[in-house]
Amino acid sequence: MRNIKRIAIFDFDLENGKQKPYLHLYYETFGLPLGTAPVIVVNHSLTSNSSVGGEKGWWKEIVGEDKAIDTNLFTVISFNVPGNGYGDPEANLIENYRDFSIRDVARIFWEALFFLDVNEIYAVIGVSLGGAVSWEMAALQPDKIENLVPIATDWKATDWVIANVLIQDQILNNSKNPIADARMHATLLYHSPTYISQLYEREETDDSFSFKIEEWLTDKGSQLKNRYQLAAYKFMNHLLKTNDVTRNRNDISIIARRLESNIHLVTVDTDYLFTTEECLKTYQKLRSVKQNVYYNEIKSVYGHDAFLMDFDQLSGILRPILNNQQKQNYVSL
Known part of the structure; x- marks a missing residue:
């Protein structure tokens, strides 16, 4: 490596x-x-x-x-x-x-x-x-x-950061798909609403009531799941709230x-x-x-x-x- x-x-x-x-x-x-x-x-x-x-x-x-x-x-x-x-x-x-x-x-x-x-x-x-x-x-x-x-x-x-660390920790410890689900939530914190909204501008997929932004967000979760480990994600997320x-x-x-x-x-x-x-x-x-x-x-x-x-x-x-x-x-x- x-x-x-x-x-x-x-x-x-x-x-x-x-x-x-x-x-x-x-x-x-x-x-x-x-x-x-x-x-x-x-x-x-x-x-x-x-x-x-x-x-x-x-x-x-x-x-x-x-x-x-x-x-x-x-x-x-x-x-x-x-x-x-x-x-x-x-x-x-x-x-x-x-x-x-x-x-x-x-x-x-x-x-x-x-x-x-x-x-x-x-x-x-x-x-x-x-x-x-x-x-x-x-x-x-x-x-x-x-x-x-x-x-x-x-x-x-x-308190805003600490609260989001708690949500991430709950997802990582309770979700059936913890890394992907936590990453989807975190992605919305890492980008502005304006950026997210302009990516596809409510464009739908071929499926009924399915949107391209959902596919994009799901893909973000899958990408991290394929390269990151659950123990590492829990650890790094926890560190954020100890910042003082x-x-x-x-x-x-x-x-x-x-x-x-x-x-x-x-x-x-x-x-x-x-x-x-x-x-x-x-x-x-x-x-x-x-x-x-x-x-x-x-x-x-x-x-x-x-x-x-x-x-x-x-x-x-x-x-x-x-x-x-x-x-x-x-x-x-």
Whole structure:
């Protein structure tokens, strides 16, 4: 499977007090070799993985040679969230999924980075769930990330997000066709009503009272069922509701003040999962205590998943952030 690598992590203490004797952490690297260039960490979304670049990369329009995340200039590292099933469909699954939190994932990523002798990161870029992991990474190590770029996400799960996680969890644990059914529900959260409505404009199939939008939505469920595992879906969905960088910490304003990172918030104006309204509240609160906070908005009909579809706008946001980096003479010692 591609150039996927593995790090073994032993005796990992979870946030809830339990200990995980052994964890597999699978990851991929793209671009220049480690130790020779600035590092960018890309954190994936709920059902994606570490394959962000390359011919079959799910973000290949963003990560690659001469792309917004330019692999001619950077070393790109992408970790699989432990439990997402990628790398080893059997070893990389976690059955006791309610034990883990996003903070645990961020701590695991830092442990791996230190193992790889990466102590400074030029940018941590995370999309959706991966953006929440990115917030936690910054809170855990406030002086090690130069640019924090959370996309279509927030530092917290709102009641709206938590409620939808519950619906997904109920479907995944009670449906006869759990992955497909949960995916159909989630798809309506990932796209805007305008986008969904304009796909077929109420066009019917050849069957009576059957619509093409129903076929499209059913196909979305089947596609995920064919490539994803139930344990992984339960685990990744659960992580969403554990998103809160202030848990057992200070207010977000105090946390932000400690961060040395430039914070580049990226939202989608039609996002119905992590709404623009919440992102603006975050921006205003952070900007009141920290100058180097920036707000960027993708205007798109696609909804939450615009980061997977509206590549021109996203590239236009990322390039100025990352182009500030002039290639330096990095030497491995």
